[in-house]
Amino acid sequence: MKTLKELVRPAIWDLKPYSSARDEYHGTATVFVDANENPYNAPYNRYPDPMQWEVKEKIAQQKQINPTSILLGNGSDEPIDLMIRAFCTPRVDNIVAIDPTYGMYQVSADINDVAYRKVPLSADFELSAAAVLAAVDEHTKLIFICSPNNPTGNELNRAEIYSILQGFDGMVIVDEAYIDFSSHRSFTTVLDAYPNLVILQTFSKAWGSAGVRLGMAFSSKEVIALLNKIKYPYNINQLTQAYALELLDRKGEVDEWIRILLIERTRVAQLLNSLTIVHHIYPSDANFLLVRVADADKIYKQLSDQGVIVRNRNSVSLCQGCLRITIGTRAENDIVLEALKNIAL
Numbered sequence: 001m002k003t004l005k006e007l008v009r010p011a012i013w014d015l016k017p018y019s020s021a022r023d024e025y026h027g028t029a030t031v032f033v034d035a036n037e038n039p040y041n042a043p044y045n046r047y048p049d050p051m052q053w054e055v056k057e058k059i060a061q062q063k064q065i066n067p068t069s070i071l072l073g074n075g076s077d078e079p080i081d082l083m084i085r086a087f088c089t090p091r092v093d094n095i096v097a098i099d100p101t102y103g104m105y106q107v108s109a110d111i112n113d114v115a116y117r118k119v120p121l122s123a124d125f126e127l128s129a130a131a132v133l134a135a136v137d138e139h140t141k142l143i144f145i146c147s148p149n150n151p152t153g154n155e156l157n158r159a160e161i162y163s164i165l166q167g168f169d170g171m172v173i174v175d176e177a178y179i180d181f182s183s184h185r186s187f188t189t190v191l192d193a194y195p196n197l198v199i200l201q202t203f204s205k206a207w208g209s210a211g212v213r214l215g216m217a218f219s220s221k222e223v224i225a226l227l228n229k230i231k232y233p234y235n236i237n238q239l240t241q242a243y244a245l246e247l248l249d250r251k252g253e254v255d256e257w258i259r260i261l262l263i264e265r266t267r268v269a270q271l272l273n274s275l276t277i278v279h280h281i282y283p284s285d286a287n288f289l290l291v292r293v294a295d296a297d298k299i300y301k302q303l304s305d306q307g308v309i310v311r312n313r314n315s316v317s318l319c320q321g322c323l324r325i326t327i328g329t330r331a332e333n334d335i336v337l338e339a340l341k342n343i344a345l
């Protein structure tokens with residue numbers, strides 16, 4: 001791996017970050033008159049902890065990760081953007097990513113005016129480390145790997161991911177938004193072995209909190225310190241921090257949701273299999289199924305006419321003819337299956 005200094009944008013390396021009142025004084029006091037807050041309307045009158053230590057401590061305990069190796073963001077979309085802003089000089093550096101994958105990597109690259117190179121997965125959605133590494137040049141700073149991948153649903157070959165981590169001298173981001181639905185282990189267990197690894201996870205999927213907007217990035221404390229320099233000082237608000245503390249205590253409930261959703265994933269796949277309009281159901285390690293159907297556009301339209309909204313992936317590379325169907329409650333899944341039975345082509 002190149003040194004962090006060699007990889008980071010010079011302007012960011014040299015940046016003197018904003019220092020807030022809450023950065024400069026920690027602890028209890030009789031009177032706080034340092035941040036131009038309103039003394040009324042407690043507890044919302046005070047700025048929240050800019051580093052969210054209480055929440056990070058709890059996450060750290062559950063995931064066996066050092067709190068200084070955690071960044072919290074406004075969804076995991078925030079650390080995606082922070083990584084690009086920290087490492088990629090616009091119009092100079094580039095990013096390599098698999099294709100198809102989660103759309104925000106490219107959108108964030110485009111917003112930051114950073115070239116985005118797509119490396120196709122194989123027809124069965126497998127990753128080739130050799131192909132990814134062949135797309136790298138001296139200006140490639142980041143590689144995005146999403147596993148389990150969206151929209152394909154599969155966990156990518158771990159040996160290939162390790163080859164990329166070992167063979168690339170820049171940063172590798174492994175997006176594990178769907179890891180809680182997978183039987184495979186998270187890459188968090190090897191965080192210490194790979195200083196160029198950044199793992200993304202989110203409260204939006206298994207944790208049932210997409211509306212709250214809370215995502216996590218795990219990496220070396222040096223990389224996390226760098227991202228902390230450029231994030232908005234109070235990027236996680238007080239309501240979200242309080243909610244996260246409460247949610248993290250409900251891990252048992254979350255595990256039960258996951259258990260039920262996995263049973264439903266198997267049941268829905270079996271029932272879909274018996275429909276003639278369904279041509280193929282791809283194996284899924286996530287909370288959705290990618291399904292190749294007889295006519296994706298027509299079926300999408302007829303489903304939405306019946307009030308059932310799936311994601312039409314017909315125009316996505318390698319996903320022609322495919323719909324992506326999220327696993328809902330048993331009752332919701334039954335409605336989706338019934339609507340699919342009513343399709344007339």
Ligand code: PMP
Pocket residue numbers: 074075076077078102146149150175177178201202203204210213214215
């Ligand atoms: N990564 C992947 C692979 C996703 O599918 C999504 C959301 N669809 C995200 C990240 C973004 O999640 P968040 O809600 O945490 O921003």
